[in-house]
Amino acid sequence: MKKVLNLIMVFTVTIFFVSCNNNDDAPTMANLTVNLDGLEELGPDFVYEGWLIVNGNPVSTGTFTSVSFPQTYTVDINDLQNATKFVLSIEPAIDTDPAPAATKILAGDFSGNTATVNSDNIVVDANGTIKTLDASWGKYILATPTDTDDTNEASGIWFLDNSNAPPAVAGLGLPTLAAGWQYEGWVVLNGTPISTGTFTSTTEADSNAITSPFKGTAGNGPAFPGEDYLIGAAAGVNFPTDLKGATVVISVEPNPDNSTAPFTLKPLAHIVPSNANVHSVLNMEAGPKAILTGTVRR
Incomplete structure (x- = not known):
């Protein structure tokens, strides 16, 4: 009986460690690839910044100044999987505000793994008479x-x-x-x-x-x-x-x-x-x- 109990304990501990190892091996980061058309370089005091909208909250994907695309960014995998929208804004190069600026230039909702973004649905006020x-x-x-x-x-x-x-x-x-x-x-x-x-x-x-x-x-x-x-x-x-x-x-x-x-x-x-x-x-x-x-x- 004692031998059986020892075997059960060994089996339980083994499962625990295997489970922990499996969790440790799970990826925590993933790639986001951005391919935009028509952007121009900004003045020296400003940068572009990407944002994922996760549960209604903006999560930064990083800033950039180069307008050569595509560009790839490594972001938290949970944020990436749960994001419903991508937004691009123009930010001061030295920025103490963690929130996006009002100058949002591109946006689009995710459909599956892709978001098609454009400027009309973010630069133009949707409540106006002319929509584009x-x-x-x-x-x-x-x-x-x-x-x-x-x-x-x-x-x-x-x-x-x-x-x-x-x-x-x-x-x-x-x-x-x-x-x-x-x-x-x-x-x-x-x-x-x-x-x-x-x-x-x-x-x-x-x-x-x-x-x-x-x-x-x-x-x-x-x-x-x-x-x-x-x-x-x-x-x-x-x-x-x-x-x-x-x-x-x-x-x-x-x-x-x-x-x-x-x-x-x-x-x-x-x-x-x-x-x-x-x-x-x-x-x-x-x-x-x-x-x-x-x-x-x-």
Whole structure:
């Protein structure tokens, strides 16, 4: 009987150690592969950061600055298996806040082991009337309403439609953006983009309407985004100038911004015709990049 009891104890201890060894051998980490299209390098003070959404909570997968893909990250296997969504954000390079910033640029839900991500479902506010940057449209006129000189009207650009004025109406049809994002207008002079100002509303003046160093002295212009280039110089061009032949761009920018150059999302663009008439409406066209896409695999 004693011999039988000893055998039972040995068998039990053996099972215990085998079980422990099996648990010890179980992997605790696994690979997450990210393959994204259209990202551009950020300014020196910012980085991209990936996040898994696990039980409603964000779990960082790490930061990166290179925009060469695919990239693979090693993460906790339980977090990876339980994640329902992947999100990519733009973060300060020196960041004391463990939570994601408001500037979330890509997102997508996992279906099986793959998440198809894009920028529309995170940069664009889903509650807005226009749901995608691809549906954007734009109109503008050449005019210089911030001075009283009518000989330099081709040196200003305003994103409004005066076809049936008065009153003038908004010249831009753009989606409402999520928190952390804003629009910015640009005119490319001598190959250098010069900002017309940032804005979130197409029916209000932009952020630099009062402080613009280029505008005239007869007011701040109409209550729409735009800019007069009447005083000073930029990109080697003395103002006033003639914007005919220049490229006009509307971009989507992180807020706070990561660079003085336009961000990768540019839903609208147009080359001002050489025979454009001042004060007449000109139509913008689709820009070079209205959506960012990618896949994330676990």
